[in-house]
Amino acid sequence: MVGMAGKTKPPGEAMVRGSVVVHRRRCGKVNCRCADGESLHESVVLSYSEDGKTRFLMLPAGEAARVRAAVEAYRSERARLDEAAEAGRAALVARLSQARGRR
Numbered sequence: 001m002v003g004m005a006g007k008t009k010p011p012g013e014a015m016v017r018g019s020v021v022v023h024r025r026r027c028g029k030v031n032c033r034c035a036d037g038e039s040l041h042e043s044v045v046l047s048y049s050e051d052g053k054t055r056f057l058m059l060p061a062g063e064a065a066r067v068r069a070a071v072e073a074y075r076s077e078r079a080r081l082d083e084a085a086e087a088g089r090a091a092l093v094a095r096l097s098q099a100r101g102r103r
């Protein structure tokens, strides 16, 4: 984080594909608080798929909010792209059917 003052996030991580999820698990130690099956250990991970496999990336506590925002940025950008692409196809269909009608 040295030299990062004033920057909220590095530009290369403005968008991240995946979803931020909380994993709850037992660590396996008999004397641990998690042994009751209620007070489980929680870890925040980025869940994403790569080569058809679901992978998890452990997120340090200080990174969760930033990664959530980057995931959200990707979702809204993708939604915007999908919308534009749907509109583009509709326009193409309309133009081609009009051209056919003129003949």
Ligand SMILES: [Zn+2]
Residues within 6 Å of the ligand: 026, 027, 028, 029, 032, 033, 034, 035, 041
């Ligand atoms: Zn435990």
